[in-house]
Structure formats: C-alpha cells, structure tokens
Amino acid sequence: MSVDTVISATASLTSPLSLIHEASSAPGWWRSAVIYQVYPRSFRDLNGDGIGDLAGITAELPQLAELDVDAVWLSPFYKSPQRDAGYDVSDYCDVDPIFGTLMDFDIMMAEANRLDLRVIVDLVPNHCSDQHVAFQAALAAPAGSPERDMFIFRDGAGHDGNEPPNNWQSHFGGPAWTRIMGPDGSPEQWYLHLFDSSQPDFNWDNPAVHAEFERVLRFWLDRGVSGFRVDVAHALVKAPGLPAWGGRPDGGNSDGFPGHEAPMFGQPAVHDIYRAWRRILDEYGPDRILCAEAGVDLHRLAHWVRPDEMHQAFNFPYLHAGLDVYRLRGVITDSLTVLNGVGAPSTWVLSNHDVVRHASRFGYNGSGPRDGDGIGPADHQPDTGLGRRRAAAASMFMLGLPGAAYLYQGEELGLPDGIDIPEHARQDPTFARTGGERLGRDGCRVPLPWRSAERHLGFGDGDDPWLPLPASFTELARDAQAASPSSHLSLYRNMLALRRELGLGRGSLAWAEDWCSGSSLAYVNGATLVIMNLNHEPLELPAGHVLLRSAGPDAGHFLASGATAWLRIDGGGTE
Known part of the structure; x- marks a missing residue:
C-alpha cells in the first residue's frame, strides 16, 4: 500500500503518515503472539519449601489464560546445582527436585493444553553445569581424550602453563578460564x-555435542512443547584458535573493539546448528x-531468523x-525494516529475568x-509512582506494535525490583564473583505476590521465600489488583483483549509525523492511533x-503527561 493511500484512508488525522510496515497474513501463531515468561522459582510455591515449583505453575495457569496470553x-x-538459578544444567532431560518431577511437568502440560496455552522451554546449549x-x-579423562573434546580444554600459557590460554573474561567477572587439578x-x-x-562451555566443533542436543530437542518435543528459547544463541561457536579479545566480555561495542569482531560470538558456523534444529522442529x-x-545488532x-533458521x-x-x-523510533523502524527483509516478525520486550524491571528503570x-x-538500598532510588506510570505507558505503546510481545511475570502487576535484599540472601553469581561490587539480578527475580492477606502474600504458605518480598508488594498483590478496575492488572487485561480484538499483532505501522516530537511518539x-506523551504537560489528541489510556483522568481529548492512549481513527486506517 502506498503512503498516499494511507493518508486518504485517515482523513480525520491531519498528520502526514510514513508507512514502514504493512499488515501481514503470513501463517504462524508466533508472528503476533503474546508470550509470558515464567521464572519458576519465583512464580508460585505449592509445596511450601520457599521455592516456586511446577505444581505452583499448574495451579495458576488459569490466571495466565484469563490474562489472554x-x-x-x-x-x-x-x-541443576542451582549455582546460576538453573542456567547450570546437570541433566537436560529431567526436572530438578526443587521444581518437581517429569510427571509434574506432564500434568502442567495437560493443564496448559486444556487452557489452549502453548509452552516454550528454555534451552541452554552454550554451557552446562560442572556436575x-x-x-x-x-575431568576424569586425560588431555586429548574424546571426553575432554566435549568441552573447550586448553593448555595454559606462560611458565609451566600457569597463565590462562587467552585473555577472555567471564560475563560474571574475572577470567573465563579455570585450571583443573590432576588426581x-x-x-x-x-x-x-x-x-x-x-558452567563449562561445550565444544561445538565436536559432532558429538550436536548429536546430544538433537536428542534433547526431541525429548521435549515428544512431551508436547511448542518450542525453545535458546540461551546466548550467538555464543556456541568460537573463532578458530581462540584469539585474544580486548573488548567487552559480553561482546558489546567498545572503542576499538566492535562487537561483530568478538571471537566468542556470532561465528558463521552457528547458523548451521540452527538450520539443523529447524529441520527437526519442522518434523513435528x-x-x-x-x-x-542473541545479543547482536x-x-x-x-x-x-532467516526462513530456514529461527x-x-x-x-x-x-x-x-x-x-x-528518538531511539525508540529508530529501533522500531530498523527492526521492522530489517526483519521484513527476511520475512520474520519483530519481537518487543521491556523486562526479563536479567534486567531491572521497567517499573523501576523508568522511575x-x-x-x-x-x-x-x-x-x-544505598543507591539512588527510583520514584516508584513515576516508574509505574511510565511503565504502564511504555507497555501500552509496546503492545500496540505489530509483531510478537514478550511479558515478564509480574509486569502486569507493575512490580518494581526488590531493593532491600540482605547480602547473605543474594544468589546471583555476579554478586559473589565481583565481591559485591555488582549487585546482580536478584532484584528482578523476587517472588510474585498472589493474595494480599495470606502468608508470604500467597506465594507459598510454608518456609520463607528464597528471596524476600518487598513490603510494597502487599498492595500490588494480584487479588487486590483484580478487584480494582483502575489497577495495573486491569489495564493489562484490557490492553491484551483489545490487542487481540483489533488484530494489532498482525497489523501495519506508519509514523504519525505531527505527533512525533522530542517528547511524544505516535504511530x-x-x-488505531497509538500516542505516548512524555512531555511534562498534557497533550491534545487528534x-x-x-479506546484506552494508560493513566490519568478522562480529560476529553487531552492525554496526561507520562501516559499512552489508543484511539480509533475516524475513516479507517493503514490497512
């Protein structure tokens, strides 16, 4: 569709429109899906040991179905030994006892199927647990053995091999190499x-590693999962010779060290792995x-995400x-343009288990x-009210975009990060490996509040939770918010229902130029017109x-500061 057609179809909107993405009818539920991330140890504890479990997930799946994900x-x-919250896997085809059993997993899958919810599981193929x-x-085999070749073992540098083989650094701080001792x-x-x-890295130059993970894929596909989120998918293959790297450990761009040159990330051979995996999934x-x-540009x-890969x-x-x-507009334009070029949808996300929750970041x-x-507690503190208002506005802006959206558990409640976590309770390995210099990610992983009047706010009625719930979570508990039509939870329910009704995930996108400024953005x-107002003053709407606004009183055609609105435009739209 041409831009001229778009403009004539929206006669009541005087703003010129810049079309960058057309509506899609390509097959695939995942192209427009809303996918909800469950962090199992913090979702719901049904057996009372202070850690969330699969039975707890099963019990609360109806709440997620009601949310309309x-x-x-x-x-x-x-x-897993749980040294890194389960990202250190000791058996890829079994459930850790703290979460339950394979039977509990099958029961959860049956409930998800009953509720018409698909289940995607995490896969951690770059590394496993040392257990x-x-x-x-x-460890028990000699150097050069087939057993050692499953991993990346090297002789040391320097006198008597006392120095690491190269200068690579761990994401969690310190060197990326550890020396073993003989018998x-x-x-x-x-x-x-x-x-x-x-968490030793696998050696993906070894065909035996490929065979093992193809077995793992089939194990979970046979149990009915709808797919896999692949952890650090850009890291599996390392550059030949393991050359030195003076840039950031995470491969991000830095002066003199562009990320695309990082020898531990984004190597061409990684794509052959995912082509093979895609063929396996297509069999199902x-x-x-x-x-x-994949942390790449x-x-x-x-x-x-080419047609034969992910x-x-x-x-x-x-x-x-x-x-x-300005960054948002650039990223959205680039995302849709670049991914359209390979026939893939974009995804959108504001929070996950690795970053400060956006209700705190935006404060x-x-x-x-x-x-x-x-x-x-010693850091500069966010403005909690401001953070929640902006989080609601950002979420509404995101959920209006075409493509798939990922939600992180608790964001529908507007939860902030946990801040008052005692040092002895912190479990993120970053905290220990940096001697407390970096707090790590525990704050975004504190358990969910389900029922305000129950012990531990309904997370579990037994032992203390593995991380403490903030006092502020009492008024944010799900049952308290469910009773309020003006709550964060009610807003999410309305947004997700309206998103589905309007088909926004399959829709188009054109920038409404007159409403895009240094403090507002609209498309x-x-x-449907989506406008986010980040100005200090109310914004007059066209x-x-x-249809829906994220915050502020119903002030006619004015949008409150720090709010987003969805409007039905008279005369049609961009489709």
Whole structure:
C-alpha cells in the first residue's frame, strides 16, 4: 500500500503518515503472539519449601489464560546445582527436585493444553553445569581424550602453563578460564567458561555435542512443547584458535573493539546448528518455534531468523532504548525494516529475568542502574509512582506494535525490583564473583505476590521465600489488583483483549509525523492511533474515539503527561 493511500484512508488525522510496515497474513501463531515468561522459582510455591515449583505453575495457569496470553515460556527447571538459578544444567532431560518431577511437568502440560496455552522451554546449549556427567567424565579423562573434546580444554600459557590460554573474561567477572587439578593434585589444563566457573562451555566443533542436543530437542518435543528459547544463541561457536579479545566480555561495542569482531560470538558456523534444529522442529509440524537470545545488532540479528533458521529473536535494542523517543523510533523502524527483509516478525520486550524491571528503570529522570545490575538500598532510588506510570505507558505503546510481545511475570502487576535484599540472601553469581561490587539480578527475580492477606502474600504458605518480598508488594498483590478496575492488572487485561480484538499483532505501522516530537511518539496500526506523551504537560489528541489510556483522568481529548492512549481513527486506517 502506498503512503498516499494511507493518508486518504485517515482523513480525520491531519498528520502526514510514513508507512514502514504493512499488515501481514503470513501463517504462524508466533508472528503476533503474546508470550509470558515464567521464572519458576519465583512464580508460585505449592509445596511450601520457599521455592516456586511446577505444581505452583499448574495451579495458576488459569490466571495466565484469563490474562489472554498465547504462550508461556519457562526459564530453566532442569536438574541443576542451582549455582546460576538453573542456567547450570546437570541433566537436560529431567526436572530438578526443587521444581518437581517429569510427571509434574506432564500434568502442567495437560493443564496448559486444556487452557489452549502453548509452552516454550528454555534451552541452554552454550554451557552446562560442572556436575553434568559429561563434564565429570572429561575431568576424569586425560588431555586429548574424546571426553575432554566435549568441552573447550586448553593448555595454559606462560611458565609451566600457569597463565590462562587467552585473555577472555567471564560475563560474571574475572577470567573465563579455570585450571583443573590432576588426581595427584598437580595442575593440568584449563577449561573455558564464558559465565560462572561452574558452567563449562561445550565444544561445538565436536559432532558429538550436536548429536546430544538433537536428542534433547526431541525429548521435549515428544512431551508436547511448542518450542525453545535458546540461551546466548550467538555464543556456541568460537573463532578458530581462540584469539585474544580486548573488548567487552559480553561482546558489546567498545572503542576499538566492535562487537561483530568478538571471537566468542556470532561465528558463521552457528547458523548451521540452527538450520539443523529447524529441520527437526519442522518434523513435528509448522507450529513449533525457536527463539534466539542473541545479543547482536539488528542487522546481524536478521541472520538468526532467516526462513530456514529461527522463527524469532529477542529485540534487545528495543529493551535498551528506554523512553528516548528518538531511539525508540529508530529501533522500531530498523527492526521492522530489517526483519521484513527476511520475512520474520519483530519481537518487543521491556523486562526479563536479567534486567531491572521497567517499573523501576523508568522511575529515574537521569541515569539509573547499569545493565545486569540491580538497585541496592544505598543507591539512588527510583520514584516508584513515576516508574509505574511510565511503565504502564511504555507497555501500552509496546503492545500496540505489530509483531510478537514478550511479558515478564509480574509486569502486569507493575512490580518494581526488590531493593532491600540482605547480602547473605543474594544468589546471583555476579554478586559473589565481583565481591559485591555488582549487585546482580536478584532484584528482578523476587517472588510474585498472589493474595494480599495470606502468608508470604500467597506465594507459598510454608518456609520463607528464597528471596524476600518487598513490603510494597502487599498492595500490588494480584487479588487486590483484580478487584480494582483502575489497577495495573486491569489495564493489562484490557490492553491484551483489545490487542487481540483489533488484530494489532498482525497489523501495519506508519509514523504519525505531527505527533512525533522530542517528547511524544505516535504511530498508526490499521485503524488505531497509538500516542505516548512524555512531555511534562498534557497533550491534545487528534480527532478519534479514545479506546484506552494508560493513566490519568478522562480529560476529553487531552492525554496526561507520562501516559499512552489508543484511539480509533475516524475513516479507517493503514490497512
């Protein structure tokens, strides 16, 4: 459709429109889905041990179906020593006892199917736990053995091999290499771990590693899952020779070290792995999906979602754009343009288990916490009221966009980060590996409040939760919000129902130029105008029926500061 056609179809909107994305009818439920991330240990504790479990997820799945999401994504629940909250897997085909059993998983799947909810599970293929049987066999075997070749072992540098093989650093702080000791106590080779020392990296140059993960995929597909979110999907293959790297450990751009040159990320051979996986998923039908957690720029991200590779990839540039309207516009335009080029939908996300919740991040007018770090009691504190208002506005703006949206558990309640967490209770390995210099991610992982009058706010009625719930969560509990038509939860319910009714996930996008400024941003999706006002003053709205607004009194055709509105435009829209 031409821009001229769009303008004539929206005669009541005097703003010129810049069309960048047309409506889509391509097959695939995942192209427009709303997917809800469940962090199992913090969702609901049904057995009373202070840690969430699969039975707790099963019990509360009706609440998610009522929220009108399409699928649930489960963070790791596999057998694990829990050194990194389950991202250190010791058995990829079993459930950790703290979460339940495989039978509990099957019961959960049956309930999800009854509620017409799809289930996506996390897959962690870059590394495993040092307690995994394969790594234990590697430790017991000699250098150069097939067992060692499952991982990345190297002789050390320097005198007697006392220095790490190269200068790579761990994401969690410190070197990315640990030296092992032989049976007689003498030092031997070093192994690579891009994350914690308890998480050795697999050697994806070894066909045996490929075969093992293809077995894992089939195990969970046979149990009915709808797909996999692939952890650090850009990291599996390392550059030949493991060359030195002077840039950031996470491969982000820095002076003199562009991220695309990082030798531990984005290597071309990684795409052959995902092509093979895609073929396996296709055997199970067209509705099984792969979603990449790949920390690369948008233009490179398109390589992960080509037609024969993954279906989706997380849009981290959008998450990190914050409330900067210029960055947001640029990221949205680039996302849709670049991904349209390979026939893939964009995804949108504002929070997850690795970042400060957006209800806290947006409570700062200046700089807030850095990525991967939480907020402590000694830090500059966010304005909680401002953060919640802006979070609601940002969520409404995001949910109007065409494509798929990911929600993080508790964001529908407007939950902030947990701040008053005692040092002895912190469990993120970043905190320990940096000697407390970095707080880590525990704050965004505190358990959910379900019922305001119950012990531990309904998270569990037994032992104290693994992380303390903030006192402010009492008034944010789900039952308290469900009773209020003006609550954050009610807003999410209304947004998600209206998003489905209007078909926004399958819609188009054109920028409404006259409403895009340094403090506001607006676009048209079909016949719906979405406007976010970040000015200090109310914003007069164009002609049209207000369908929903994120905050503020119903002040006719004025939009409150820090709010978003959806309007039905007289005369049609961009489709």
